[in-house]
Amino acid sequence: MNAEIITIGDEILIGQIIDTNSAFIAKALNRIGVSVFQITSIQDDEDHIVEALNNSRKFSQLTLITGGLGPTKDDITKKTLCSYTGDELVLNELVLGDVETIFRKYISTPISELNRQQAMVPSKCEVLRNEFGTAPGMWFNHNGHIIVSLPGVPYEMKALIDKFVIPKIQENFNLPFIAHKTLMTYGLGESAIAERLDCFEEELPNFIKLAYLPNLGKVRLRLSAKNSDKTLLEKNLNQQVAKLLPLVSDIFVGYEDEGDDVTFIAKLLLNADKTLSVAESCTGGSLAERITTVPGASEYFKGGVVVYSSESKHRLLGVKNETIEQYSVVSKEVAEEMALGALKQFKSDFAIATTGNAGPTKGESDAEIGTVFISIASKDSIKTEKYIFGNQRVKVIGKAVNKAFEMLIKEISKK
Secondary structure, eight states: OEEEEEEEOHHHHTTSSOOOHHHHHHHHHHHTTOEEEEEEEEOSOHHHHHHHHHHHHHHOSEEEEESOOSSSTTOOHHHHHHHHTTOOEEEOHHHHHHHHHHHHHHOOSOOOHHHHGGGEEETTSEEEOOSSSSSOEEEEEETTEEEEEEOSSHHHHHHHIIIIIHHHHHHHSOOOEEEEEEEEEESSOHHHHHHHTHHHHHTSOTTEEEEEEEETTEEEEEEEEEESOHHHHHHHHHHHHHHHHHHTTTTEEEEGGGOOHHHHHHHHHHHHTOOEEEEESTTTTHHHHHHTTSTTGGGTEEEEEEOOSHHHHHHHHOOOHHHHHHHOSSSHHHHHHHHHHHHHHHTOSEEEEEEEOOSSSOTTOOSOTTEEEEEEEESSOEEEEEEEOOSOHHHHHHHHHHHHHHHHHHHHHHO
16 A cells, blocks of 8 residues: 655745654654655645645555645645535534633633644544544545644644554554564675675565665664465564574674664663763764663763863863873874773773864864774774765764774674
């Protein structure tokens, strides 16, 4: 079964907001065996909406729309859907009660007629009541084509997807089973991995596909299977994972469904009863930010410092001024003294240190832009690597963070 996701709103098209709704909906649909054929973003314009619906009907049995359901005149989705399906707006007393309840409980300003108009819905649609906002969801069966219209506010949309939309799709359609298994790898590029896996790909069953998902120094390998026989699907997918693992054992760090790289690091540290600290210069706190996305990180993460200037490296971590003068602030020697300083200051078992030139200017060092030194220190060893990550600042920082975690995983795994 194919579906299309249509997002409505000029704010998406001019880059004012990022469309996260489509990603959430696509994942939710994929989990139940619905294939997203296309994602389209369009203006709040009646002709554009109608054209998008007509195009969607050609390729998809299900169309999900987000946005355009607000109370103001520029939100025309509801009226357009009414016209498109040959319907008329009627007052829904249950929705009106929901709107009045929300205003009474959570909103200090008086309810207006515009807000009450949110309770006007097409008579032929099935209303999906929205407990978090004033715009209800709407489910249409228009000549066998299912159209679901949802508010664009993410937390409202997500609640409606989980509570109503996904269960109704499962009730109304006979869906295949879809399963994914994603392996996370570090340290080898996409093309090099593809060469290594050429024969493996050739021998995959026709209902299993391998995708390469590169991202700043790491590559995810996703095996996707789709079949009406769940037992056959799971058996074959597990067999292919077992064949793939030995081929990437030297770069494999874990499965995505078990968590990302920082989750994997958390498990390694907790299992080893070890702790971590960070000393960041060019990464500017990005390491600490990523580490603390894991709930309970305080059990193993002692803390970190962002030491952007030479003076702060000296004052907070004990990096010697003569080391900076002799070797430059972007150097192996400074990175190592930063890592050892973090070990001492935080009394941790491991420490990561980063120093480099992320650009666009060289700052306190003459090192080439994109140069980054990363040190991983423990109480009995220190490992330092030099990298050249290019000349795009955001990319340099992202690659440095990913490479630091890759190095840390290897060092923890040695102990």
